[in-house]
Amino acid sequence: MTQAIDPQLQTRCDAFRRDYLAVQQEIGKVIVGHKNVVDGVLTCLFVGGHALLEGVPGLGKTALIRALSEALKLKFSRVQFTPDLMPADVIGTNIIEEDEHGRRAFKFMEGPIFAQIVLADEINRATPKTQSALLEAMQERQVTAGGEIRKLQPPFFVMATQNPLEQEGTYPLPEAQLDRFFFKLTVEYSSRAELIEILDRTATGKSVRVQSVIDAAAIITHQQLVRQVVIAPHVRDYIVRLVLGTIPGGEFSIDSVNQYFRVGASPRAAQAIELGAKVRALLDQRVNVSFDDVRQVVLPAMRHRVAINFEAEAQGMSADKVLTRLLEETPTTAVDAVEQSSKRSV
Numbered sequence: 001m002t003q004a005i006d007p008q009l010q011t012r013c014d015a016f017r018r019d020y021l022a023v024q025q026e027i028g029k030v031i032v033g034h035k036n037v038v039d040g041v042l043t044c045l046f047v048g049g050h051a052l053l054e055g056v057p058g059l060g061k062t063a064l065i066r067a068l069s070e071a072l073k074l075k076f077s078r079v080q081f082t083p084d085l086m087p088a089d090v091i092g093t094n095i096i097e098e099d100e101h102g103r104r105a106f107k108f109m110e111g112p113i114f115a116q117i118v119l120a121d122e123i124n125r126a127t128p129k130t131q132s133a134l135l136e137a138m139q140e141r142q143v144t145a146g147g148e149i150r151k152l153q154p155p156f157f158v159m160a161t162q163n164p165l166e167q168e169g170t171y172p173l174p175e176a177q178l179d180r181f182f183f184k185l186t187v188e189y190s191s192r193a194e195l196i197e198i199l200d201r202t203a204t205g206k207s208v209r210v211q212s213v214i215d216a217a218a219i220i221t222h223q224q225l226v227r228q229v230v231i232a233p234h235v236r237d238y239i240v241r242l243v244l245g246t247i248p249g250g251e252f253s254i255d256s257v258n259q260y261f262r263v264g265a266s267p268r269a270a271q272a273i274e275l276g277a278k279v280r281a282l283l284d285q286r287v288n289v290s291f292d293d294v295r296q297v298v299l300p301a302m303r304h305r306v307a308i309n310f311e312a313e314a315q316g317m318s319a320d321k322v323l324t325r326l327l328e329e330t331p332t333t334a335v336d337a338v339e340q341s342s343k344r345s346v
Contacts, residue, residue, distance in 0.1 A: 049182025087133035184304035260312035
């Protein structure tokens with residue numbers, strides 16, 4: 001039996017879905033394929049999180065983010081991360097300014113972090129010191145500089161791109177910073193049909209213009225709506241068991257986790273899974289979270305919050321493969337979970 005939805009809430013849900021699909025359509029004018037990546041980025045936007053995109057150069061990561069910035073009526077800035085980039089180049093710095101009377105005073109010059117959409121391009125080409133300059137901004141939505149706290153204008157959204165760590169001239173992101181990214185999205189190579197479409201759009205002189213379809217007020221309203229989506233206790237417990245299942249030697253871990261994981265996911269993983277699942281529910285025109293909604297967001301929410309060990313690297317076992325096994329072996333009901341735990345302890 002389907003529960004009736006309050007008409008006012010239904011109107012807000014319809015507006016959310018309409019705006020989400022409108023932005024998705026505008027991005028589709030520029031980006032061919034990569035549906036999962038686009039959905040992941042938009043999910044981060046509509047829950048107030050940050051997105052990390054990983055892939056080799058030339059796959060359209062920066063183009064996707066630029067298209068998103070054009071579809072939104074928000075202030076946009078881009079930072080190209082390089083080995084010589086300093087924290088002040090991101091945050092800003094105090095300068096001495098002289099007025100017409102010859103009086104000198106310090107004035108804070110805002111860096112590119114003072115925008116609503118910040119593109120941190122090739123973030124792992126900068127040193128850890130510069131990478132960490134984003135930590136406070138991403139978590140607290142504020143910047144401390146010159147002994148003064150400066151609030152960032154909402155909505156504040158960081159989208160970072162990074163090259164695979166195996167490439168020359170890259171620095172791994174600190175675990176504390178990785179944990180502050182809501183999703184980590186892997187950008188794969190295009191298919192044959194997609195590559196043909198890319199050539200047709202880019203090598204024939206065609207021009208595409210992305211329209212701005214949503215503003216800051218609407219985004220903030222949608223972010224508030226996402227948190228009002230209902231989640232049943234047994235579905236939330238399923239999320240908790242999945243996150244606890246990534247801890248080696250834990251009560252809900254599986255053999256693959258114990259063998260290949262060095263560090264399990266943090267509580268932020270549970271928050272990301274629940275909020276991401278709520279977005280999935282709204283897109284399916286529901287105001288309650290299902291198990292399937294949860295399963296759809298587990299990989300992007302947890303792949304960067306776990307750490308594999310040397311044995312996993314030697315055997316070519318990725319975090320995604322282990323998390324997929326965890327999804328397959330973790331029961332949805334608590335009763336089955338107790339029985340499964342009892343079997344492990346025997």
